Amino acid sequence: MALGVYISKVLAIATVVMTVSSIGGIITMMIVYETERIKTNPTPPPTPNATIVYPTGPPPNLRLPGNLIPERYDIVLQPRLYTVMNNATNQSLIFTGNSTVYFRCVEKTKTIFLHSKQNVTDVTVKDCDNKKTINVENTILYNNESNFLEIRLEAVLQEDGNYSLFTAFEGELLDDLAGFYMSSYKKETSTKDDTKTFIATSQMQPTDARKVFPCFDEPAMKAKFEVTIIHRFGTHALANGKIVESWEVTRFQTTKKMSTYLLAFTVSDFDFIGSKHERVDIKVSYGYVQLMQYKITSFISTLDQIALPDFSAGAMENWGLVTYRETALLYEEGVSSTSNKEWIATVIAHELAHQWFGNLVTMTWWNDLWLNEGFATYISYMGVDHIEPKWNIKDLIVLNDIQTVFQVDSLASSHPLSSRADDVQTPSDITELFDSITYSKGAAVLRMLADYLKDKVFMDGLKEYLQAFQYSNAVHKDLWEYLQKVKDDTVVLLVAEVMETWTMQMGYPVITINTTTGDISQEHFLLIQPSDYNFTWHVPINVMKEGSAPTSQVLAVPKERKSAFKAEDGKWVLANIDCMGYFRVNYDPENWDRLLSQLETNIHEIPLINRGQLIDDAFNLARAKRINVTLALRTTKYLRNDTEYIPWESALRNLDYFILMFDRSEVYGPMQAYMRKQVGGLYQHFENFTTVPEDHSEQYNQINAISVACSNDIEDCQKLAKKLFDNWMTNETSNPIQPNLKATIYCQAIAAGGEKEWEFAWGKFQNATLASEKDKLRFALSCTRKIWLLNRYLEYTLNPDKIRKMDSVSTINYIARNVAGQAIAWNFVRANWNYISSEYGGGIMSFGRLIEGVTQRFSTDFELQELRQFQSDYNEEELGSASRALEQAIERTQANIKWVKENKQTVLEWFRRESSESS
Numbered sequence: 001m002a003l004g005v006y007i008s009k010v011l012a013i014a015t016v017v018m019t020v021s022s023i024g025g026i027i028t029m030m031i032v033y034e035t036e037r038i039k040t041n042p043t044p045p046p047t048p049n050a051t052i053v054y055p056t057g058p059p060p061n062l063r064l065p066g067n068l069i070p071e072r073y074d075i076v077l078q079p080r081l082y083t084v085m086n087n088a089t090n091q092s093l094i095f096t097g098n099s100t101v102y103f104r105c106v107e108k109t110k111t112i113f114l115h116s117k118q119n120v121t122d123v124t125v126k127d128c129d130n131k132k133t134i135n136v137e138n139t140i141l142y143n144n145e146s147n148f149l150e151i152r153l154e155a156v157l158q159e160d161g162n163y164s165l166f167t168a169f170e171g172e173l174l175d176d177l178a179g180f181y182m183s184s185y186k187k188e189t190s191t192k193d194d195t196k197t198f199i200a201t202s203q204m205q206p207t208d209a210r211k212v213f214p215c216f217d218e219p220a221m222k223a224k225f226e227v228t229i230i231h232r233f234g235t236h237a238l239a240n241g242k243i244v245e246s247w248e249v250t251r252f253q254t255t256k257k258m259s260t261y262l263l264a265f266t267v268s269d270f271d272f273i274g275s276k277h278e279r280v281d282i283k284v285s286y287g288y289v290q291l292m293q294y295k296i297t298s299f300i301s302t303l304d305q306i307a308l309p310d311f312s313a314g315a316m317e318n319w320g321l322v323t324y325r326e327t328a329l330l331y332e333e334g335v336s337s338t339s340n341k342e343w344i345a346t347v348i349a350h351e352l353a354h355q356w357f358g359n360l361v362t363m364t365w366w367n368d369l370w371l372n373e374g375f376a377t378y379i380s381y382m383g384v385d386h387i388e389p390k391w392n393i394k395d396l397i398v399l400n401d402i403q404t405v406f407q408v409d410s411l412a413s414s415h416p417l418s419s420r421a422d423d424v425q426t427p428s429d430i431t432e433l434f435d436s437i438t439y440s441k442g443a444a445v446l447r448m449l450a451d452y453l454k455d456k457v458f459m460d461g462l463k464e465y466l467q468a469f470q471y472s473n474a475v476h477k478d479l480w481e482y483l484q485k486v487k488d489d490t491v492v493l494l495v496a497e498v499m500e501t502w503t504m505q506m507g508y509p510v511i512t513i514n515t516t517t518g519d520i521s522q523e524h525f526l527l528i529q530p531s532d533y534n535f536t537w538h539v540p541i542n543v544m545k546e547g548s549a550p551t552s553q554v555l556a557v558p559k560e561r562k563s564a565f566k567a568e569d570g571k572w573v574l575a576n577i578d579c580m581g582y583f584r585v586n587y588d589p590e591n592w593d594r595l596l597s598q599l600e601t602n603i604h605e606i607p608l609i610n611r612g613q614l615i616d617d618a619f620n621l622a623r624a625k626r627i628n629v630t631l632a633l634r635t636t637k638y639l640r641n642d643t644e645y646i647p648w649e650s651a652l653r654n655l656d657y658f659i660l661m662f663d664r665s666e667v668y669g670p671m672q673a674y675m676r677k678q679v680g681g682l683y684q685h686f687e688n689f690t691t692v693p694e695d696h697s698e699q700y701n702q703i704n705a706i707s708v709a710c711s712n713d714i715e716d717c718q719k720l721a722k723k724l725f726d727n728w729m730t731n732e733t734s735n736p737i738q739p740n741l742k743a744t745i746y747c748q749a750i751a752a753g754g755e756k757e758w759e760f761a762w763g764k765f766q767n768a769t770l771a772s773e774k775d776k777l778r779f780a781l782s783c784t785r786k787i788w789l790l791n792r793y794l795e796y797t798l799n800p801d802k803i804r805k806m807d808s809v810s811t812i813n814y815i816a817r818n819v820a821g822q823a824i825a826w827n828f829v830r831a832n833w834n835y836i837s838s839e840y841g842g843g844i845m846s847f848g849r850l851i852e853g854v855t856q857r858f859s860t861d862f863e864l865q866e867l868r869q870f871q872s873d874y875n876e877e878e879l880g881s882a883s884r885a886l887e888q889a890i891e892r893t894q895a896n897i898k899w900v901k902e903n904k905q906t907v908l909e910w911f912r913r914e915s916s917e918s919s
């Protein structure tokens with residue numbers, strides 16, 4: 001390995017470390033404050049235990065009975081894996097281990113129920129108070145979704161007695177990305193040597209700790225863990241231990257009291273470099289940062305961060321050992337793009353936020369998962385803003401989370417943020433909760449609440465809440481209670497009363513304002529059909545009138561008349577300033593006209609975020625038939641004079657639906673002509689595409705400028721893309737394309753090119769070491785218009801040596817996104833369904849995303865018929881998790897067919913008129 005490369009990669013580490021430490025900074029402040037309070041108040045308030053209510057009675061209820069409370073586990077794990085193989089070794093994927101769990105009995109019983117996904121041996125139960133062994137009558141491993149291990153005893157465990165349970169077990173490290181699993185990478189990427197290097201690593205959340213060792217695998221069953229890992233000499237289990245024969249034993253400090261899903265173990269051959277407080281482990285042969293250790297607070301003594309080649313989620317907030325997908329941690333200056341950097345900073349901030357929201361204070365049961373994920377998502381914007389104040393990252397929550405989840409939450413198939421505990425029982429019930437409602441809506445309603453209560457009150461309440469429930473569990477009502485205690489007198493409504501309308505009801509309201517009268521009303525907003533529900537929300541609304549400052553209002557009834565919403569002297573009214581509220585706004589036609597004229601004359605009178613939100617609201621109101629589609633399209637006309645990212649991005653995302661519906665029809669020509677006209681100014685604005693604009697959002701809009709210009713056939717742009725790519729092909733060692741534009745330029749050049757360009761990019765893909773660079777190439781390879789290349793690329797997605805399993809779904813979806821790949825991707829998924837579902841099942845492929853991806857263009861009766869045929873070709877079990885996605889695809893296709901029928905002619909005429917009109 002070349003030393004030059006090594007040094008540049010080491011420099012890249014410094015950037016990331018700095019990032020982490022600064023984020024740690026703000027959160028540390030919070031904790032310091034808490035610690036002080038604990039000191040001045042020597043008897044901390046008792047941990048409220050009223051919230052931990054276990055279902056009564058024994059299973060078949062899928063919850064543990066709650067009669068036994070674990071306190072500590074001693075776990076020994078011994079993976080037999082060789083990280084590096086030589087000629088003679090046979091790889092062993094077995095791991096063995098044993099565990100002793102010490103627990104207290106709170107209700108006498110003759111049966112121990114805990115979770116396990118594997119058989120156990122040497123089961124020994126002891127009474128810790130008198131050191132006697134209690135004979136085991138029988139052990140039963142439940143072969144169903146409960147994953148219960150039942151241990152029947154010959155004697156009764158007494159209330160308030162302390163006991164221990166020893167079990168030994170054996171498991172297998174599979175490439176299934178769940179529990180204790182195996183990941184691999186190629187050590188020498190530059191040579192033709194295909195030797196793989198192996199890593200043992202883990203992912204427990206939500207319910208796979210039980211796949212590793214028998215445990216009380218519920219988030220409220222917190223305990224302390226003492227972990228010992230026995231691993232082959234020369235490998236690292238994240239700490240150094242003494243050598244025992246050819247095995248090394250690494251013993252870890254006992255953890256604080258925490259939930260089982262936060263456990264993590266890794267054994268790898270990653271090397272590390274380090275300093276006193278920060279330690280960065282790198283996989284030298286791979287050439288860049290692999291592991292960072294960073295001390296952030298008093299309650300987390302160390303925090304390791306490790307990037308893994310195979311990882312199902314983006315990252316996992318395991319207590320003290322955060323695991324990441326490589327693209328979420330590894331950054332290289334000059335190679336990674338700004339969005340890679342933003343993503344890394346955001347993910348790190350998200351996982352660090354979890355150390356408080358989730359790890360220190362955990363939801364009592366998974367039904368309140370949004371408390372964990374909504375908070376981490378919301379707080380991550382604060383964290384990134386703290387270290388990169390110039391990015392204005394807090395504004396981007398509107399694009400990244402709010403507009404995105406608005407879509408999902410306006411479908412009849414949506415669900416409330418909070419579910420009933422009893423409705424969430426099986427592992428798949430739990431897994432289903434990890435969706436955009438939980439993350440993005442959770443963040444959106446917390447942002448609205450913080451704005452309503454005011455940030456300081458919100459933060460003060462959070463501190464009290466964190467302190468009260470530390471090392472314990474809470475339900476969402478506890479949070480409302482603590483915020484209620486600190487709120488000031490300006491807030492008259494009960495926090496709980498306001499918030500329950502947002503957490504217990506699915507969807508969100510559309511606020512309709514008649515500015516002639518000041519009449520304002522709310523209704524449940526659904527995109528495709530009218531709502532059957534009579535929901536009412538407590539809606540905090542910031543509203544402004546032309547030339548005046550915003551005021552705050554609350555609408556808590558279905559209808560009201562308020563002067564704040566009444567237009568004066570023909571001036572406009574604008575509601576939901578900065579999109580602080582989780583709702584859409586519709587106006588009377590006159591007010592829409594006034595707002596649009598304002599945009600034509602002086603855009604700066606309308607706040608930036610609202611320029612984007614007006615577009616997003618208008619397009620969605622049109623989909624829901626509350627306004628005309630032409631009014632929605634008219635909101636994009638003024639963009640000729642706006643070079644800001646938020647409005648452009650809002651427009652492009654909404655116009656994307658028009659592209660999907662019409663790029664196979666005669667509407668597309670006039671639409672492209674309109675887009676060429678609109679993007680002209682923006683393209684000129686950026687002119688020099690070899691330099692990177694200083695401003696963060698300008699950098700993103702530069703990407704938009706080039707991708708809209710090139711994909712709508714602006715010749716200059718296409719020539720530029722070709723030239724840059726050709727230069728790269730000629731001089732392979734120096735890539736002339738600036739990192740932000742790589743994905744777009746690669747894609748355009750491959751689309752315009754043939755086999756030569758494709759093969760070049762494929763070679764680069766195989767040899768790239770940085771995962772984010774690989775991702776850009778993997779996407780761009782899907783852009784070719786050559787069917788045979790697309791078909792071959794589809795075949796590659798089922799060969800893990802070519803495309804990693806974790807990347808197959810997105811690759812197939814990229815191909816389907818290409819209009820030339822649409823039909824073949826759908827055929828491919830149908831033709832290979834049996835293979836895909838057997839080899840790639842078990843959560844690796846998100847079948848939901850796959851079905852959604854390959855059917856997103858569907859808008860004809862014929863396509864609907866094909867979907868129905870596919871559904872009837874397989875039974876429920878064969879379809880597995882795709883079954884619900886298929887239902888939704890059918891629903892969506894029906895809605896698309898209807899929409900195209902109703903709007904095609906109007907849209908065609910509008911684009912024709914607007915693109916021919918001389919300007």
Ligand SMILES: *[C@@H]1O[C@H](CO)[C@@H](O)[C@H](O)[C@H]1NC(C)=O
Binds near residue numbers: 046047050
């Ligand atoms: C917690 O539980 C104990 C024992 O059941 C009880 O005495 C105590 O009052 C409970 N505390 C609260 C705050 O409910």
Ligand SMILES: *[C@@H]1O[C@H](CO)[C@@H](O)[C@H](O)[C@H]1NC(C)=O
Binds near residue numbers: 086087088
């Ligand atoms: C691997 O095996 C081949 C053939 O069996 C042998 O020639 C070679 O020396 C071996 N390499 C190592 C590193 O053991």
Ligand SMILES: *[C@@H]1O[C@H](CO)[C@@H](O)[C@H](O)[C@H]1NC(C)=O
Binds near residue numbers: 076078098
């Ligand atoms: C647990 O496993 C370790 C490693 O295999 C072994 O050394 C130890 O003796 C086991 N403990 C018991 C009580 O069997």
Ligand SMILES: *[C@@H]1O[C@H](CO)[C@@H](O)[C@H](O)[C@H]1NC(C)=O
Binds near residue numbers: 117119
């Ligand atoms: C556990 O052991 C039983 C009996 O030997 C066997 O039938 C079952 O398949 C085993 N289960 C697992 C998960 O290994």
Ligand SMILES: *[C@@H]1O[C@H](CO)[C@@H](O)[C@H](O)[C@H]1NC(C)=O
Binds near residue numbers: 534536558
């Ligand atoms: C809807 O709610 C309003 C006010 O809460 C109530 O007056 C009305 O009867 C409800 N209608 C239905 C159909 O439930």
Ligand SMILES: *[C@@H]1O[C@H](CO)[C@@H](O)[C@H](O)[C@H]1NC(C)=O
Binds near residue numbers: 514515517588
């Ligand atoms: C607004 O209110 C006026 C006065 O009642 C009414 O004439 C008009 O139709 C209303 N506009 C809308 C869009 O409902």
Ligand SMILES: *[C@@H]1O[C@H](CO)[C@@H](O)[C@H](O)[C@H]1NC(C)=O
Binds near residue numbers: 589626627
């Ligand atoms: C929608 O367009 C039609 C025909 O152009 C027009 O008659 C109608 O008033 C428009 N409706 C709204 C709400 O703007």
